[in-house]
Amino acid sequence: MLKQLLVFTDMDGTLLDHHDYSYAPALNMLDILKGRHIPVIPTTSKTKAELDSLMGDLQLNGPFIVENGAAVYVPQHVIQNQPSDTLASEGFWVKAFAQPREHWLALIDELAEEFDGEFLQFSTMSVQQIMEHTGLDECHAKLANSRMYSEPVKWIGTPERKTQFVTQLQQLGATVLQGGRFLGVSGNCDKGQALQWLVSAFQTSLGHKATLSIALGDSGNDVAMLEASDIAVRIKSQPHAYPPLTRTDNVFDSTLYGPSGWSECLTKILINEG
Ligand SMILES: O=C(O)[C@@H](COP(=O)(O)O)O[C@H]1O[C@H](CO)[C@@H](O)[C@H](O)[C@H]1O
Incomplete structure (x- = not known):
């Protein structure tokens, strides 16, 4: 070869x-x-x-x-x-x-009031909630939340509002990528x-x-x-x-x-x- x-x-x-x-x-x-x-x-x-x-x-x-x-x-x-x-x-x-996770958490916080109740995010979820939303066991759920550069967001609102949320995050300088279960919010x-x-x-x-x-x-x-x-x-x-x-x-x-x-x-x- x-x-x-x-x-x-x-x-x-x-x-x-x-x-x-x-x-x-x-x-x-x-x-x-x-x-x-x-x-x-x-x-x-x-x-x-x-x-x-x-x-x-x-x-x-x-x-x-x-x-x-x-x-x-x-x-x-x-x-x-x-x-x-x-x-x-x-x-x-x-x-x-990418910049550290804290930077992306601060950007998401800027939208927290406007999109209140429409999304969940790892940093404010309990280990039990992460387990429920991922199917991971306790140990692996903790490892998934041990993040350095990004924040997973679970969208629970309508698709239209999701588009608005993603657009606003992008305008604030974030890159938002759709995984199988979560939106990943991070840098360029x-x-x-x-x-x-x-x-x-x-x-x-x-x-x-x-x-x-x-x-x-x-x-x-x-x-x-x-x-x-x-x-x-x-x-x-x-x-x-x-x-x-x-x-x-x-x-x-x-x-x-x-x-x-x-x-x-x-x-x-x-x-x-x-
Ligand atoms: O967004 C998701 O659905 C997955 C995507 O992971 P891949 O990039 O497909 O390996 O990633 C998140 O959820 C996983 C558990 O379902 C966690 O293990 C990951 O840390 C998290 O980013």
Whole structure:
């Protein structure tokens, strides 16, 4: 194989089942990718704390992208020379793209009165409420609320008011991305910018060897990385339609849901790419 394949994968609804967060149907493909030294790079709205736990479960030890592209974590054993614009922290090179969570909480507060009773947000929800709205257990609900750069918002008002809420947040300088369950409120960052930064860091560290990036996702917050990758895979979702893309080349749509669709499409791509 001439090119280094890189797999950027969304978590909820993609590698993990939307409802029970199982990745069992993807285990065989994860093994195949590991055997072929193809990095699987979680690219998610989840937090560093959640990823610290999930990376071990998935037996992954490479880079990952958190909070909808707000930060990229690259283990120092993967890329030895420090990429520019990164900080060194606990064995990682960390590239941050967004301001801290407190900044976005203050913006949301500015709209709290006008949209009173129309949304919930992690920072004011109890652990029990986060568990109810996510289906996560207590430990994982706490990890999900251990955020550095972004705030998940659960919209409970009408679709029209939601559009007004999002527009006002954008006017205040926020980027708002729709996940499977929540709106992610953060800065000028997305999974696509983070993917591009990491591909470039890999290329530099590999002596400018060609790469082939494959992105897999199911929701609105995956659109930027699906547009930015060499190959885009849209994973079929029970709660919503495939995310709309402007590109039409090198796009695969899974016929199966979540991690089953993930394995289905990667099997086809690996056959094509040899
Ligand atoms: O917005 C959502 O529905 C998900 C989306 O996560 P992905 O970007 O699909 O991995 O993320 C939020 O909810 C998860 C639990 O359902 C939490 O684990 C995440 O921290 C939170 O951002």
